[in-house]
Structure formats: C-alpha cells, structure tokens
Amino acid sequence: GIQVEQSPPDLILQEGANSTLRCNFSDSVNNLQWFHQNPWGQLINLFYIPSGTKQNGRLSATTVATERYSLLYISSSQTTDSGVYFCAVDSETSGSRLTFGEGTQLTVNP
C-alpha cells in the first residue's frame, strides 16, 4: 500500500517562530489532508489539499503532487499550536481509506 513519511518527528519552537513540516508519499493521491491532533485526541481538519496551495490565517500548505510531497507552514507560532500534526492520504489503489503518517510532535514554548 501507499507509504507516508513525515518529518521531522519532533519539533520544539519558541513562541513567534516559523516552521515547516513535510509529508512525503509513495504513490499518486486522490486526497491529502493535514490534521492537528489536540491533547485530548481530537483530530482537527486543517487542509484538504491534494494539489496546489492554500492558506488559512497563520497556516498554509502546499502539495506538489508530481513530486509526491506536501508542506505545512506555521508562521508566528503560538503555544496553542502545540500537538501532533498528521498528514493523511488516499490513493486509487487504497480506495477511500486514509493512510496516515506517524506525525510531527510540535511543542511551542512561551
């Protein structure tokens, strides 16, 4: 099946810093979503972005489908940005199931 790799696995920032999280995938995708999992376990949708660029406030994402990677940018980070960020994809071979990466654990210190 499709493989999803996220980097870095852990990231520690000071409040106000910027960061870039990366997601590599091994096959063409129909769907790519970025999620933020809060400390209570809730997966919060950030972006649906199988290709192109989107922005939402301090967050933006870019997916280069032909090169099989996606980037999530966080600018002017805040302590509330802390948590685990997941990339998840589905492909024509995997059907509708989402395959998740192992996530990036982000800690933003005050």
Next chain:
Amino acid sequence: DTGVSQNPRHKITKRGQNVTFRCDPISEHNRLYWYRQTLGQGPEFLTYFQNEAQLEKSRLLSDRFSAERPKGSFSTLEIQRTEQGDSAMYLCASSPKRLAGGQETQYFGPGTRLLVL
C-alpha cells in the same frame, strides 16, 4: 453541534469482556469510517461503510471485531473477548459522497479511548 459524535468517550474494561462503541456521523454523510490509534502512532484504518453497506475491512479487524451501520446513519463497533492489545483510541470519521474529481474530506469525531485491564 453538527460534528461527528462518539460515545462513550472513555471505557475501562477487564480482559475478556465485550465492549460496544457508537458513532453518529455528520447528518447526510453517507460514508462512515472506523480507525484505531495506539500511543505514538498515526490512526490506522479498520473499516468503512457507504450507507448501510460495509465495503472494506482491514486485516487489523480480527473476527473479534464487528461493525454495523443498520440504517445508514449511526454505526456501532463491537469488540468481543477484549484483550490488553485492544487498548487504543477508536476514531470514527464521516464524509459526504465523493464528488466528481475525487474530492472527499473526512471529518473525525473525538474518539473513544479504551483501556483493557
């Protein structure tokens, strides 16, 4: 609240007992998914329904697991004869019918955290 809801939010049980979880999807979403997440890992797919039909099951879904969506609305996931290895967060997601071009955003519920003693 019009999001995906799951009950109970937490469940502690003894090994060998049966447990059942419920998921209520977003209204009019015809696709419903179950995932399992263990500590430090990303969620893993278990099964999904389109309306009341169970279309796909993962190899992770052993014969002790059964899922239903009897009227194409809410779904239940039952684990029989629980084992300590079943301890995990069980997540439910729903999505509307896949649009032309393949767009399908999945929305997740808050999860049910299971601890098997």
